[in-house]
Amino acid sequence: MSSDSIAVAVIGARGKLGRFACEWFARAPGFDLVASYGSDVDWRRSIADSGARVAFEATRAGLGFEHACELLERGLRPVVATSGVSIAETTELDARARAAQLGGLVVPNFSIGAWLMMRMAEEAARWFEGAEIVELHHPRKADAPSGTGAETARRIVAARRDAGLAAFDPPSPGFPARGAARDGVPIHSVRLPGLYAHQEVLFGAVGETLALRHDMASPEAFGPGITLAVRYAATNSGVQRGLGAALERRD
Numbered sequence: 001m002s003s004d005s006i007a008v009a010v011i012g013a014r015g016k017l018g019r020f021a022c023e024w025f026a027r028a029p030g031f032d033l034v035a036s037y038g039s040d041v042d043w044r045r046s047i048a049d050s051g052a053r054v055a056f057e058a059t060r061a062g063l064g065f066e067h068a069c070e071l072l073e074r075g076l077r078p079v080v081a082t083s084g085v086s087i088a089e090t091t092e093l094d095a096r097a098r099a100a101q102l103g104g105l106v107v108p109n110f111s112i113g114a115w116l117m118m119r120m121a122e123e124a125a126r127w128f129e130g131a132e133i134v135e136l137h138h139p140r141k142a143d144a145p146s147g148t149g150a151e152t153a154r155r156i157v158a159a160r161r162d163a164g165l166a167a168f169d170p171p172s173p174g175f176p177a178r179g180a181a182r183d184g185v186p187i188h189s190v191r192l193p194g195l196y197a198h199q200e201v202l203f204g205a206v207g208e209t210l211a212l213r214h215d216m217a218s219p220e221a222f223g224p225g226i227t228l229a230v231r232y233a234a235t236n237s238g239v240q241r242g243l244g245a246a247l248e249r250r251d
């Protein structure tokens with residue numbers, strides 16, 4: 001292990017994202033992959049002795065908060081990839097991390113392109129009269145709507161609230177084909193062979209529409225964001241949400 005590299009453990013190492021993260025930490029400069037755990041091993045027993053400073057958590061939607069709390073208790077800095085960590089849970093993690101003088105990050109999507117799409121959607125949210133999200137993924141994806149779709153809807157709603165604007169009108173109830181309305185913004189989930197990970201955010205106003213589209217062709221798109229997130233978690237205090245904090249301190 002080189003003295004200035006970051007020692008990392010991966011939890012959920014046999015899943016699609018966990019496998020990619022292990023490969024990434026093995027080949028990207030500045031990291032030492034010191035431990036990797038599948039679901040057959042109880043990582044809680046040995047992770048504190050692994051030498052890891054940061055734990056990359058990529059398991060099953062709903063487990064991210066609990067795992068991050070357990071990691072902080074063991075002195076590790078969590079980077080939570082797993083979907084489903086709420087805003088309230090992120091706030092709670094931030095308080096726990098600060099009390100323990102540790103850092104971490106909750107990242108609903110490691111792709112920098114996806115991050116930019118969400119930032120642009122926040123900007124557009126102030127200027128249009130409605131928004132809908134279409135997210136398209138491979139058929140093996142476990143959740144619907146996707147974590148990125150839900151996070152985009154949440155950010156659109158928050159941007160309007162922060163600007164003092166009324167929420168968009170939600171779709172009329174009783175018409176499932178109008179999508180699953182998250183925070184009043186309908187999300188349409190498409191699952192088909194041939195797709196990887198794609199999202200379109202559509203905004204409408206009288207006489208015009210704006211479409212923001214992001215397409216991912218492979219998990220390679222997560223690599224640079226994973227690097228920035230782990231570096232951020234290794235050296236900062238508190239737990240932030242999204243790639244923004246890590247991108248802004250890029251050096």
Ligand SMILES: NC(=O)c1ccc[n+]([C@@H]2O[C@H](COP(=O)([O-])OP(=O)(O)OC[C@H]3O[C@@H](n4cnc5c(N)ncnc54)[C@H](OP(=O)(O)O)[C@@H]3O)[C@@H](O)[C@H]2O)c1
Binds near residue numbers: 013016080147
């Ligand atoms: N933030 C991002 O950019 C991003 C990108 C892609 C995916 N995700 C999210 O990351 C999570 C994983 O995605 P994925 O595509 O890798 O899913 P996946 O292929 O289903 O892998 C999940 C892995 O987690 C393991 N696991 C489940 N419970 C566990 C536990 N209690 N302890 C340790 N390991 C456990 C599973 O092991 P078994 O197979 O043995 O059950 C499986 O190998 C999902 O929530 C997904 O939505 C986030």
